[in-house]
Amino acid sequence: MSRLRKIFLAPSWAIMIALFLTPLGIIVVYSALTRGAYGGFAFPFTLESYARLIDPLYLTILVRSFWIAAASTAGCLLLGFPLALFISRSGSRKNLYLSLVILPFWTSFLIRTYAWMFLLRDTGLINSTLAKLGLIREPLPLLYNDGAVILGLVYSYLPFMVLPLYATLERLDKNLLEAAADLGARPWQTLVRIVIPLCAPGIRAGSILVFIPCLGAYLTPDLLGGGKSVMIGNLIQNQFTTARDWPFGSAISLALMAIVMVLMYVFVRRDKESLL
Amino acid sequence: MKSLSLYAVFAYMFLHVPLLILAAFSFNSSRFTVWEGFSLRWYRAAFADAQLGEAAWNSLVIAVAATVVSTVIGTFCAYGLWKRSAPVLAGSLYLSLVTPEIVTGVSLLAFYQAIFRFLHLQLGMHTVILAHVAFCIAYVVIVVMARLRTVDAQLEEAALDLGANEWQAFRYVTLPAILPGVVSAALLAFTVSFDDYVITSLVAGVDSETLPMVIYAVARRGVNPMLNAISALIVFGLGALILISERLQARPAA
Numbered sequence: 001m002s003r004l005r006k007i008f009l010a011p012s013w014a015i016m017i018a019l020f021l022t023p024l025g026i027i028v029v030y031s032a033l034t035r036g037a038y039g040g041f042a043f044p045f046t047l048e049s050y051a052r053l054i055d056p057l058y059l060t061i062l063v064r065s066f067w068i069a070a071a072s073t074a075g076c077l078l079l080g081f082p083l084a085l086f087i088s089r090s091g092s093r094k095n096l097y098l099s100l101v102i103l104p105f106w107t108s109f110l111i112r113t114y115a116w117m118f119l120l121r122d123t124g125l126i127n128s129t130l131a132k133l134g135l136i137r138e139p140l141p142l143l144y145n146d147g148a149v150i151l152g153l154v155y156s157y158l159p160f161m162v163l164p165l166y167a168t169l170e171r172l173d174k175n176l177l178e179a180a181a182d183l184g185a186r187p188w189q190t191l192v193r194i195v196i197p198l199c200a201p202g203i204r205a206g207s208i209l210v211f212i213p214c215l216g217a218y219l220t221p222d223l224l225g226g227g228k229s230v231m232i233g234n235l236i237q238n239q240f241t242t243a244r245d246w247p248f249g250s251a252i253s254l255a256l257m258a259i260v261m262v263l264m265y266v267f268v269r270r271d272k273e274s275l276l
Numbered sequence: 277m278k279s280l281s282l283y284a285v286f287a288y289m290f291l292h293v294p295l296l297i298l299a300a301f302s303f304n305s306s307r308f309t310v311w312e313g314f315s316l317r318w319y320r321a322a323f324a325d326a327q328l329g330e331a332a333w334n335s336l337v338i339a340v341a342a343t344v345v346s347t348v349i350g351t352f353c354a355y356g357l358w359k360r361s362a363p364v365l366a367g368s369l370y371l372s373l374v375t376p377e378i379v380t381g382v383s384l385l386a387f388y389q390a391i392f393r394f395l396h397l398q399l400g401m402h403t404v405i406l407a408h409v410a411f412c413i414a415y416v417v418i419v420v421m422a423r424l425r426t427v428d429a430q431l432e433e434a435a436l437d438l439g440a441n442e443w444q445a446f447r448y449v450t451l452p453a454i455l456p457g458v459v460s461a462a463l464l465a466f467t468v469s470f471d472d473y474v475i476t477s478l479v480a481g482v483d484s485e486t487l488p489m490v491i492y493a494v495a496r497r498g499v500n501p502m503l504n505a506i507s508a509l510i511v512f513g514l515g516a517l518i519l520i521s522e523r524l525q526a527r528p529a530a
Binding site: 003004005006008009011012013015016019020021022023024026027030079080082083085086087089095097099100101102103104106107108109110111112114115116117118119121123124125128129132155158212213215216217218219223233236237240246249250253256257260261264 | 280281283284287288290291292294295297298301308309310348349350352353355356357359360362365368369370371372374375376377378379380381382383384385386387390406407409410413417442443446464467471473474478488491492495496498499503504507510511514515518519522526
């Protein structure tokens with residue numbers, strides 16, 4: 001067996017080494033260099049780029065990214081938990097309802113974000129409808145702020161929250177709920193004291209699955225936040241394009257990667273279930 | 277339960293209404309976001325647009341190439357991992373999946389630029405296709421692996437006992453059993469590749485502008501109903517592919 005297996009694994013090894021691990025390695029090297037006179041990079045090795053991460057200017061962006069990711073995760077949880085509970089209790093229609101959650105996720109991320117621009121911008125549907133009804137004179141500033149970014153992120157990543165929540169709710173022992181009811185618990189008491197605590201692994205999994213992509217988001221803050229709600233992803237993109245400071249851009253990328261890996265590590269160690 | 281149903285209706289509206297409104301306004305005869313009447317003018321405009329046509333063609337070529345390569349490589353990989361685990365490879369596939377797209381994009385850009393110092397090459401279709409292959413493989417492996425878990429490993433052992441060699445056991449026993457999963461993985465890889473903007477925009481050259489790149493540029497400029505028409509076409513096209521993909525994943529092993 002082992003020879004065929006080696007042949008089968010070789011191409012994916014080659015691709016992963018050449019197009020994923022090596023590029024990351026190059027970023028590691030760049031992060032320790034200095035910016036060249038015309039962009040690019042120059043020697044000697046230094047840790048200057050990392051020191052700049054705690055510059056208040058950039059620290060603000062890091063902190064904002066954390067708060068936006070946390071708020072989006074909370075939003076997904078508030079919207080997703082009742083939805084998952086509803087699906088887990090809907091009998092034979094479960095699969096249909098589940099598909100309705102997953103389907104929009106796989107259809108174009110870019111277009112789903114654009115849909116919110118279409119609704120929220122100054123000349124967008126909401127503002128033009130309100131203006132036509134005579135309710136407002138000046139368009140409401142709905143787009144290009146933190147709220148719009150959070151809305152877009154919740155909209156984009158809600159399925160990541162619903163799926164693990166649904167999986168744990170589905171496995172929940174129904175006898176426990178009956179026992180609680182028999183012992184005199186009201187429905188909300190059962191929910192708060194039985195369902196939610198037993199659902200903790202699903203809540204953890206869903207939260208981490210939403211938090212990680214939100215923290216590294218680029219497109220959503222770029223389109224819905226404009227220049228006003230900049231996150232880590234936009235800062236990285238800016239360093240590699242307009243600012244042409246590749247060493248600093250690399251250092252931010254690695255800092256982001258480090259956070260993601262720590263979160264994944266903590267999560268994977270606690271919940272052994274994996275996809276591969 | 278009643279309030280829960282109401283809540284669910286609200287959540288589903290939140291998920292689906294924005295795209296439906298977007299699609300509805302692609303049939304609006306007005307240039308502005310006020311309904312005036314039914315018209316197909318924006319579809320006609322979209323199909324007549326040369327830049328859009330070229331970008332759509334580029335996206336199609338890239339997505340088909342990336343899908344074929346990543347599906348073959350990813351299926352082989354899933355099969356190899358199913359036989360015996362390879363923690364480092366599985367770990368890097370995992371990592372590639374959770375790495376923020378922007379980081380994948382800039383690291384590939386840095387990588388290509390470093391190579392171009394030694395080779396006389398430029399960013400273009402080939403660099404985009406390679407990048408797409410790299411991020412599609414993990415999706416393929418996960419979908420095919422889920423299918424492999426439902427396959428009885430003893431069937432292959434029986435084939436080997438009966439004189440088949442390893443390749444024949446894979447080709448005639450396991451592959452037919454996982455084929456729906458492989459097709460499903462390919463459809464998924466296609467949609468992921470066709471839709472990508474962040475990584476593509478960083479590693480694309482002048483000759484390889486894709487549909488999402490044009491959409492992004494138009495979206496930033498302002499309201500353009502033509503964009504609604506393109507969006508509706510893409511959303512329903514990709515949506516159909518995903519539905520087929522889900523059907524195949526749900527189909528029981530033959």
